[in-house]
Amino acid sequence: MRKLAFLNQKGGVGKTTSAVNLAAALAAGGHRVCLIDLDPQAHASLHLNVVLGPDDPSIYDVLTGDMTLAGARHEVTLGPLRDGCDDIQHHDGRFCVVGAHINLAAAEVELVSVVGREMILADRIAEDVAQADEEHSWDYLILDCPPSLGLLTLNALVAVDEVYIPMQPHFLALHGLGKLLETIQLVRKRLNPQLRLGGVILSMYDAGTRLAAEVSEDVQRYFAADAGDWASAGVCETKIRRNIRLAEAPSFGQSIFCYAPDSNGAEDYASLAMEIDAARPATVPRAATHAA
Ligand code: ADP
Numbered sequence: 001m002r003k004l005a006f007l008n009q010k011g012g013v014g015k016t017t018s019a020v021n022l023a024a025a026l027a028a029g030g031h032r033v034c035l036i037d038l039d040p041q042a043h044a045s046l047h048l049n050v051v052l053g054p055d056d057p058s059i060y061d062v063l064t065g066d067m068t069l070a071g072a073r074h075e076v077t078l079g080p081l082r083d084g085c086d087d088i089q090h091h092d093g094r095f096c097v098v099g100a101h102i103n104l105a106a107a108e109v110e111l112v113s114v115v116g117r118e119m120i121l122a123d124r125i126a127e128d129v130a131q132a133d134e135e136h137s138w139d140y141l142i143l144d145c146p147p148s149l150g151l152l153t154l155n156a157l158v159a160v161d162e163v164y165i166p167m168q169p170h171f172l173a174l175h176g177l178g179k180l181l182e183t184i185q186l187v188r189k190r191l192n193p194q195l196r197l198g199g200v201i202l203s204m205y206d207a208g209t210r211l212a213a214e215v216s217e218d219v220q221r222y223f224a225a226d227a228g229d230w231a232s233a234g235v236c237e238t239k240i241r242r243n244i245r246l247a248e249a250p251s252f253g254q255s256i257f258c259y260a261p262d263s264n265g266a267e268d269y270a271s272l273a274m275e276i277d278a279a280r281p282a283t284v285p286r287a288a289t290h291a292a
């Protein structure tokens, strides 16, 4: 199973859009995918029409109570199918969401005195893996993170193997990247030696503009300059173009593949899914082998 987190402490950069549509693309491609919504804003849940009340099982119960991931999973119904969507089998349990509710915002405070609070999600996932039989194991676990580097994000970083950083190509794009990489590096040293950076996903990309191309080069240079820790990371080849259909799809509770299967957005996320699926990590990075 591959475990991926979409992370950037900035809001509005395309984390949720990427997590949801990548998950949908992978599920459409035949993979078994579980998406976990770690943002109290619950945008990923709402995007897939998983609308939870405070008493419905959610990621909050998994992190603060005895709920298992299996108990909090909701099978995704992507709404009325449109042309081109028929090949997505929604009802065979291949695509599930562990949803969030705004009550998740209280989890950080509630867990403040819990020992090992940054490992809770990793433990829950390990339990889930131990219980799943061959037929019901997940190919992909995809985590949508909140726009902060708090306890929820820390739980994500401890639980996953790969981090993808969605980024909007504007002139302050790199601002904050250092802090983000520092956090990832710290978690890798102290808590999760498996952790690696999958890459940066340029989102809301205006192809043909000089700025977009320049930011892409800047990010590439940024990683190249640090040959030690991030040498293997870079910008994903697939750029997600700005596409209004991607912004409309959430209000219909549908992934882009159901809402607008012929759009640029669907094309880009299908292509990103192929790129990420092909980019299976070969080895654990060198720097990950020593614990601090
Ligand atoms: P984050 O999760 O990082 O806060 P979102 O994925 O919610 O960011 O994206 C922020 C806003 O931009 C949302 O309204 C979303 O629908 C829109 N959006 C995301 N990607 C695109 C895109 N490629 N083209 C147009 N709008 C987009």
Ligand code: MG
Pocket (backbone or CB within 6 Å): 015, 016, 017, 039, 043, 145
């Ligand atoms: Mg989001």
